[in-house]
Amino acid sequence: MFEMLDTEILGIIALTLRMTLLSSAISSVIGIPLGLWLDSAKFPGKKLVVTISRTLMASPPVVVGLVVYLLLMRNGPLGFMRLLFTFEAMVIAQVLLLIPIICGIVYTASQRNSERIQTFAITMGANKRQTQILLIKELGNEIFFAVITGFGRAMSEVGAIMIVGGNIRHHTRAMTTTITLLRNRGEINQAIFLGIILMIIAFGVQIIADFLRKRERRTDENY
Amino acid sequence: MKITDIKKSFDRFSLHIENLETTTGKIHGIIGPNGCGKTTIMKIMAGLIKPDSGDVDYENLSSREFTMVFRKPYLLHDTVIHNLIYPLKIRRINPDNELVEHYLEIAGLQDYRNQYALGLSGGEQQKLSLIRALIFLPKLIFMDEGFSNMDIEGVAFFEDYILNMQKTKPMTWVIISHQLSNIKRLCDYVYFMHDGKIEAHGEPAEILQDPENVNLKRYLHYM
Helix, strand or coil, X not given: CHHHCCHHHHHHHHHHHHHHHHHHHHHHHHHHHHHHHHHHCCCCCHHHHHHHHHHHHCCCHHHHHHHHHHHHCCCCCCHHHCCCCCHHHHHHHHXXXXXXXXHHHHXXXXXXXXXXXXXXXXXXXXXXXXXXXXXXXXXXXHHHHHHHHHHHHHHHCCHHHHHHHCCCCCCCCCHHHHHXXXXXXXXXXXXHHHHHHHHHHHHHHHHHHHXXXXXXXXXXXXX | CEEEEXXXXXXXXXXXXXXXXXXCCCEEEEECCCCCCHHHHHHHHCCCCCCCEEEEECCCCCHHHEEEECCCCCCXXXXXXXXXXXXXXXXXXXXXXXXXXXXXXXXXXXXXXCCEHHXXXXXXXXHHHHHHHHXXXXXXXXXXXXXXXXXXXXXXXXXXXXXXXXXXXXXXXXXXXXXXXXXXXXXXXXXXXXXXXXXXXXXXXXXXXXXXXXXXXXXXXXX
């Protein structure tokens, strides 16, 4: 089975990991503060913004892919950047998909817990900065869950990256788009093999993340 | 501190406190039936709720010099020791080992110092929140049913501890409790609230013995 692990497949795995990690990181950097801000901010039309954000959480990848395609196509508003069918285009599409997901999870968690955390911080005499730090620390589990969910979504995504990346060999071919291609060609065994690797990577990342999280919490559960 | 002519309205409830004053170094009790506004007035005093009108005069007391202990304590997602030293940490005070040991000992938590605080039993969590409030020696402590989850022995121990502490390092306390025994034992002055108003106040022996107020009489009858 492992003879299937040739240079091309390894290249595809590396590109997928690079793309997923980069898009998850960028989306987290934007989505986490956005979710926290959305909870604490008061402005007219906030309910509408929250509803739009929740709708975007479930936006179909092909639609996001199409929007990015239209933006980046030669005659599109951002066509001059010549990013269509590149690695960067795939990352942009994924970031647009992940931001609402990460922001939405963080917003919901913050909405549920921030009042208690902030009340506690005030009664302890914490200043604004210390309260914000505490809020992020205390929402750590939920923020972690949001990032992992985003990572999982990025890892399994096909539609958007297929449209904006074009599934070009040695260039923009990711694991999921390769699986689709192999299935179309009838090379089911290779498709299954790649699928298993994808699952192993997702599992491995989850294990590492869980380990790091546990270590950070320094837990030693009592009864 | 002193509050004057405080008004606060909610959908089905309104509060009007004409005058409530604390005396430095004394323990004040607020009693009254459920929903009479005890917690609301305490939160207003602690700066957690803004009144619709009226005046809260802290008399040169800064927000870092008072704290509040809740019926359902908020514990950080961290170890017992990190919970305990949090108020010191945010004040950039290096925790003195002896002091930390002393407080862990009075709460009976020496053996749990490195355990996850949320794994403690309800009573232990309550004790932890109480010693956490005491460790930075605040000038004013608000305690909303702070003994509620403790066993009788624990309550008696903390009552003794507080009374002893009042002799050496007197703090100003405002306590809400449904246990008349706590009020009688600890308080120097008692306020009785009913339907959003203070209907009687005075020294415990004075107002709890043979009250003139009908509502207080009825309240004490069922206690």
